[in-house]
Amino acid sequence: MGTRHELAASALEDLPITVALIDENGEILLTNRSWREFGPADGPTDHVGVDYLANATTAEDEHARRAVEGIEAVLAGDRDAFSMEYPCHSPDQQRWFLMRVTQFSHEGRRLASLVHLEITDRKLAEIAAEENERRIREERKTVEHVLERVDGLVTEITDAAVGAETRAALERDVCTRLTDTEPYVLAWTGRVDVTRRRLSPREWDSRDDVPLEDDELVLESDESHPAVRAFVDHEPQVIDDIDAFDDADRWWPVGAGERFQSVAALPLAYGDVTYGVLVVFADETDAFDERESLVLESLAGTVATAMNALEARRMLTSEAVVSIEVAVEDPSLFVTSLSERVDATISYRGLTYDADETPQLLLYADREIDQEAVLAPDADVRDLSVLSKNDGGTLLEVTAGDGPVTALNEHGAVVQELSVSDGVADLAVEFPDSRSARSAYDLLERRYDRVELISYHEQEEPSQRPHDVSARLESSLTDRQLLALRKAYHANYFEWPRDISGEELADSMDISRSTFHQHLRTAQRKVLEELFD
Missing domain, CATH: 3.30.450.40 (GAF domain)
Known part of the structure; x- marks a missing residue:
């Protein structure tokens, strides 16, 4: 094992930081490998004997001036140590260093160690943090x-x-x-x-x-x-x-x-x-x-x-209502597909609701159709059945899903007319206001391939509106009475000769003929009371 001085010299030589020792005049006495490798390739190999202070003084920048003043103060004994951070950028790289000067004595002489530690990573992190803080302040x-x-x-x-x-x-x-x-x-x-x-x-x-x-x-x-x-x-x-x-x-x-x-x-x-x-x-x-x-x-x-x-x-x-007429051309519309399937013109008779509030449409085909011909349901249809046949036509009952008539009804619409022939459905609808009309028209446009607006106009209604009377009647009738009345009316039961019998209507409601007529007579009496009382 070598002497303590040899161990110290060996440790100093291999330190991963640049170190130099200078005397009281600023002359370099010793450098380590990192110091020598940091210098230019064409310069002194170890810098021993170089006046460090004289070289630093020639550099015309604020950092060199501060370094010289600090080193001289340590060598003069005015302070034990001095440190400063400074940039040392090259044309293609930014670098920062920390210089630390520490006084020590050897054989009666005042000497100093110069340590240069690269702090580029820390400095870049600090700059990034400051930039982030500045950006946050600006964003705030x-x-x-x-x-x-x-x-x-x-x-x-x-x-x-x-x-x-x-x-x-x-x-x-x-x-x-x-x-x-x-x-x-x-x-x-x-x-x-x-x-x-x-x-x-x-x-x-x-x-x-x-x-x-x-x-x-x-x-x-x-x-x-x-x-x-x-x-x-x-x-x-x-x-x-x-x-x-x-x-x-x-x-x-x-x-x-x-x-x-x-x-x-x-x-x-x-x-x-x-x-x-x-x-x-x-x-x-x-x-x-x-x-x-x-x-x-x-x-x-x-x-x-x-x-x-x-x-x-x-x-x-306001007492104004909005009426629109549209033509819908789309084979996915269930009344259109039904018209093509049975080769008949289909017209709308009315809308009723069963006890479960399920919408039921009454449609009329202008030719006689057997039940077998209408068995195939559409996506918007839950059930379709023949109610009656007469005068070469067929009355159909449709238990509808989310079809156009029920969707329009949810927008406050009253379907005045709906007929389908040659693949085109002509629809006339009345709305309580323009808002509902716009909403319903947008709905039709979204659902079907081709929707053409034929007419749009607003008109005045009488002071007592039909739906006001209807609302009062609906509140006084039971669900069965209202269903019996609506079915009888839309199926032309009150026409002469009748398009449908009471027995057929009773069968469609799954009740006896006598029960149907009891519901119907009670409903008629309440309608007459509304009219005459």
Whole structure:
């Protein structure tokens, strides 16, 4: 084993940090392998005899000046130790080091050890942490600003929704309040003409007279427009950079790109009813990030809820009803497939409900049909049976599932007429309001291949509506009495000659003939009481 000095020298030589010993004048007395390998290839191999302080003093930077002052203070005995961190970057790499200077004595001489420890990994982690903290601070400021702005906007939109007397006033107020909020520069609401299949701006507002796109949009051919896509797909649509949008020149005026940088279009939907769209333009790109989009979706929901409330209020005070006529061409429609299967024109007679509230349709085929011919059920049919045959025709009873008649009935519709021939179903329906009509029409379009709107118009109803009388009657009749009355009426039992007998109707209700007539007479008496009392 060597001497203690040899062991110390060997340990110093193999340390994975750069170490040098200097005397009181700053001259290098000893270096280890790491120190020698760190230096340039064409420089001194061990740097022994080099004046470290003189070399450091020639370097014209703040870090060298601080290092020299610290080392001189240690060698002068003014301090026992000194340390500092400094960068030592190369053209292709960033590096940082920690220099530590420690005083010690040997044979009466004041010496110092210089240790340079690379701390690049730690420094990069600190820089990343500082950058992350800076980003978090900026995001917090942004969120606080957005929340402050959004809170005011939500409050204003809610106030507008609550205080509006008409839908037009609501839409104008919403557009104005949106354009009073940066970075929005233009806002408009659009409504759809279901007859002409057009979407048009109805109310709008802008900052600094920003122009409004004034062309009608055709739902079938203008599908690239975000407003059309929002209405048809029932989903918000966002264009982050209008300049990069292929159809920008087609939809927005030349030069509008100076003010229009991004756009969001949102459907104004309440439940399954879409009242229109809300379109908002901003004067900066990427204005509608996820957070902003969620806020606008919430605002659109608030506006649609207010529209629904206004519609309900108008419905309660108005005596208008909406009538539409549509043609549906789709072989999956059960009345269409039935017409083709039995080679007959099928017409609708009426709708009844059994004791379990299961809907039952009465249909009439213009030729005699055997039960075997109608056994094959459709997806929308649970059961189909022949009630009676007369005058070359057949009365059918259908226990319906989720078919068009029952679905329309759930929207408050009254089916006035339904007939099917040559693969086309002609349907005339009456609704209590335009909201229900729009909802039902959208339902038909979603379900069937081809739906064509033939007519749409509103008309006044008498002060006492038929469904008001019907509601009172339904409350006074038992389920069996109501079912017997409805079946007898829709099956033309009260016609002469009768299309069906009491025995056939009783069989369809799975009751005796005498019980059927008892239910029917009681129901007739209550109808007459409503009429004459």
